[in-house]
Amino acid sequence: MDSHCPEAGSGICTATPEPTEHPCFSPDGHGRAGRIHLAVAPECNISCNYCVRKYDCANESRPGVTSKVIGAEEAMRVVQGAKLSSLGAYLHVIGIAGPGEPLANRETFATLALLQQKFPDMKRCLSSNGLLLPEKLPELLTLGVSHVTVTLNTLDTSSALQIYSYVRWRGQTLIGRPAVTLLLENQLLGIEQAVRAGLHVKVNTVVIPGINDDKLTALAREMKQRGVEIHNLLPLIPQGKFAWRPAPRPADMHTYRRELGRVLPQMSHCRQCRADAIGLV
Secondary structure, eight states: OOSSSOSTTSOSOOOOOOOOSOTTSSTTOTTTOEEEEOOOBOOOSEEETTOOOOBOOTTOOSTTOBSOOOOHHHHHHHHHHHHHSTTGGGEEEEEEOOBSOGGGOHHHHHHHHHHHHHOTTSEEEEEEOSTTHHHHHHHHHHTTEEEEEEEOOOSOHHHHHHHEEEEEETTEEEOHHHHHHHHHHHHHHHHHHHHHTTOEEEEEEEEOTTTTTTSHHHHHHHHHHTTOOEEEEEEOOOOGGGTTSOOOOHHHHHHHHHHHTTTSOEEOOOOOOOTTOEEEO
């Protein structure tokens, strides 16, 4: 029997992944554990049409936002301060989630190296678009990263062409089919390799009505086959080039999660956190 879900036909998947004290890797992780996001990674290597990365947006809570970008040494001070605060007992996880692509920033790896030295008891994780995951995975393993989230929005090339404007790869800017083909291939390869290496892997998918909402089940099935532990559907935030697109309705998101929950455990308590978030989820 599959380790994540009951046998086919038995209903919604309610199996919980191995307990990790990671609030973003458990379907029932809400309010049980905390995390620290360190905003050390400003540069990004792809352009998502739904993404707006603005710094110093203190009143916004969404991915890509931070009050400021910090360096590795300052990040250690942030962690130390958080551990000494009233939330300290709940903080088990340190993550790097931007505001750009962590794997495209050397400061990410400098920060992970210091975390390994100074806070070895805390779990280290990061979020990635997956483009560089196959290349950077050995270094992540050396630095003790245990959890990786990959944002994978579609397996379909025609949908990807609508979602991504360009991919920067080894000094070149790729557009169109070559760009999305490379991105999708590396995302799938990176996920497969990370699972094989023993990492906990979660996939985030931004639900974009009219583009990928009719392909979610196929994506979930593929992720299950590749060993992904948990899936997180995120409603589109209309902004950037997609400012005119409507967000999926809450009722539709509930339906998608219920249907995909028959395939793969679904995270339903995500708050689409800032790149500098600290506290309980």
